[in-house]
Amino acid sequence: MGLNYYQIKKNVLKARKLVIKGTTAAGSGHPGGSFSMAEIMGCLFYKHLKYDTKNPEWEDRDKLILSKGHASPGLFSNMAVSGYFEESKMETLRQFGTILQGHPDLKCPGVEFCGGSLGIGLSYSIGNALAAKLDEKDTRIFTVMGDGETDEGQVWEAAMTAAKYKIDNLTVILDRNFIQQDSYTEKIMPLDEHLESDDLSEMWKDASRWKTGDKWRSFGWNVIEVDGHRIEQISNAITRAKSVKGLPTIIIARTIKGKAVEHMEDNPQWHGKAAKPEFVPIIEEELESQFMISPSIIAGDMTHLENEVKRCVDGRADYIHLDVMDGQFVPNTTFDNEKIKELRPLTVIPFDTHLMINEPVRYVKDYIDAGSDIITVHTEVCDESSFGEIHDLLKSSQVGIGLAINPDTELPTWSEKFIPSLDQLIVMSVIPGKSGQTFIESSHEKIRKLTQTLKDKKFEGYIEADGGVTLDNVGACFTDGARAFVGGNAIIGQNDVRVVIREFRNRILRSRRKLLIKKANELGGTDLVNKWIDLHVVGKKKDELLQISQELGYQ
Numbered sequence: 001m002g003l004n005y006y007q008i009k010k011n012v013l014k015a016r017k018l019v020i021k022g023t024t025a026a027g028s029g030h031p032g033g034s035f036s037m038a039e040i041m042g043c044l045f046y047k048h049l050k051y052d053t054k055n056p057e058w059e060d061r062d063k064l065i066l067s068k069g070h071a072s073p074g075l076f077s078n079m080a081v082s083g084y085f086e087e088s089k090m091e092t093l094r095q096f097g098t099i100l101q102g103h104p105d106l107k108c109p110g111v112e113f114c115g116g117s118l119g120i121g122l123s124y125s126i127g128n129a130l131a132a133k134l135d136e137k138d139t140r141i142f143t144v145m146g147d148g149e150t151d152e153g154q155v156w157e158a159a160m161t162a163a164k165y166k167i168d169n170l171t172v173i174l175d176r177n178f179i180q181q182d183s184y185t186e187k188i189m190p191l192d193e194h195l196e197s198d199d200l201s202e203m204w205k206d207a208s209r210w211k212t213g214d215k216w217r218s219f220g221w222n223v224i225e226v227d228g229h230r231i232e233q234i235s236n237a238i239t240r241a242k243s244v245k246g247l248p249t250i251i252i253a254r255t256i257k258g259k260a261v262e263h264m265e266d267n268p269q270w271h272g273k274a275a276k277p278e279f280v281p282i283i284e285e286e287l288e289s290q291f292m293i294s295p296s297i298i299a300g301d302m303t304h305l306e307n308e309v310k311r312c313v314d315g316r317a318d319y320i321h322l323d324v325m326d327g328q329f330v331p332n333t334t335f336d337n338e339k340i341k342e343l344r345p346l347t348v349i350p351f352d353t354h355l356m357i358n359e360p361v362r363y364v365k366d367y368i369d370a371g372s373d374i375i376t377v378h379t380e381v382c383d384e385s386s387f388g389e390i391h392d393l394l395k396s397s398q399v400g401i402g403l404a405i406n407p408d409t410e411l412p413t414w415s416e417k418f419i420p421s422l423d424q425l426i427v428m429s430v431i432p433g434k435s436g437q438t439f440i441e442s443s444h445e446k447i448r449k450l451t452q453t454l455k456d457k458k459f460e461g462y463i464e465a466d467g468g469v470t471l472d473n474v475g476a477c478f479t480d481g482a483r484a485f486v487g488g489n490a491i492i493g494q495n496d497v498r499v500v501i502r503e504f505r506n507r508i509l510r511s512r513r514k515l516l517i518k519k520a521n522e523l524g525g526t527d528l529v530n531k532w533i534d535l536h537v538v539g540k541k542k543d544e545l546l547q548i549s550q551e552l553g554y555q
């Protein structure tokens, strides 16, 4: 389909919600492993995989082999989102007679492999890849494997075979979530270095211990390691894998089992258990409350922007905010598309280009060509016709579409028809022009109101708060409804970008936890609040939840 970053993200969200819907309706199933591979599936289904939902048997299609077949909800949900069948079909999951069985079955059109008996998907994929070569077809085989299943000897026989026959039309993606069945992989059958610490739930964070790649390398494979929840990294790895000739590629995606629902994250219990219906609305709210941090590099050393980009990468920013100022729309001048083009090769992190320039319609193409992932233009310098042009160009170029409003500007009526297809709305919380200004307090109210109006108008993008966002107000901005946060002075202006970004996330997480506790209270009073809190057994989440609940007077 070749969707842009933001649309892939939105589809991943839809798919995650369907996983919950299906498994809860069935009362069983595997949400944990479906969620750890959610972004991997998103990149395949909406960017890289060649298929035709109207003609699942299309001869020239690529093949997706889900070797870790127990994660079938994660496959079916994406098949539903991409149009193989109605989304409502997910509610038939695991029922007698449905095409959506607990493990993928060929009776479901579009399914390529009856996965579930673990350890055999790679051998099957090799057969398919060799057949494609014999037929001189341009078919690619994508195989998604679990880490637990690589305990099987057959996997390593297949690994040798793929290297021997130089099977380069095969890309394996290993969902390295560190959990198999009811425990951690490193306890059941270690794949990495011997683990000294007792705190196994923390071990996935310690990169120095990841040795799985060495095993595959020694079997003759090309190995690429990525953060398996970062769309841009997975997508880039798949593109690179496609260009490798003469050897098979494995992408080792470091993931978190149960990713995106805090109480399921990194908790073996959620390998094969469904959420209870009473929790579903809270889980949905949680899924819809993902957030992004976007440091603004103009707050750093303007003469060494390359270094500022590096600081964002090392600090694990989600996006990099690029403030383009032309000395006309705002008095200052920063940089233009040429600079962005120079910065682009430094990272795959999405570039969040904010054009504070006059007549953006004249220049938007240059900023697309420079490698922006989203481009935001100001309503103050657009009208229906020029924004329409910008909108269409961004859309056809697979670049995210953003609109920005100044503190004293309301959304113009002409913008209404574009709202459902906007990926981002920047609400300026300072008068644009420079970094380091103070957040305008009335922006809270403005974001709150906009959150409501936009929801009614079918907005599916993110509200981005831009200007004067700090550790002290970022949590409140989240509560208002913002889901992306620009940080100039408060992030790039600080010594340790990584520490400050982590703290930004903690503050936002606290607000999110509060939001969810309130929701639980609304739906089922203290009883549900306590049940919700009790689900959070891994790490220190429970302590904070209890504290929040006490503050709210629910305890």
Ligand code: DX5
Pocket (backbone or CB within 6 Å): 296, 298, 299, 321, 323, 354, 430, 431, 432, 433, 434, 435, 436, 437, 466, 467, 468, 469, 486, 487, 488, 489, 490
């Ligand atoms: C303001 C810019 C912002 C700003 C952010 O004109 O659009 O992105 O530089 O910097 P801080 O967070 O320091 O206000």
Ligand code: ZN
Pocket (backbone or CB within 6 Å): 296, 321, 322, 323, 354, 466, 486
């Ligand atoms: Zn900005």
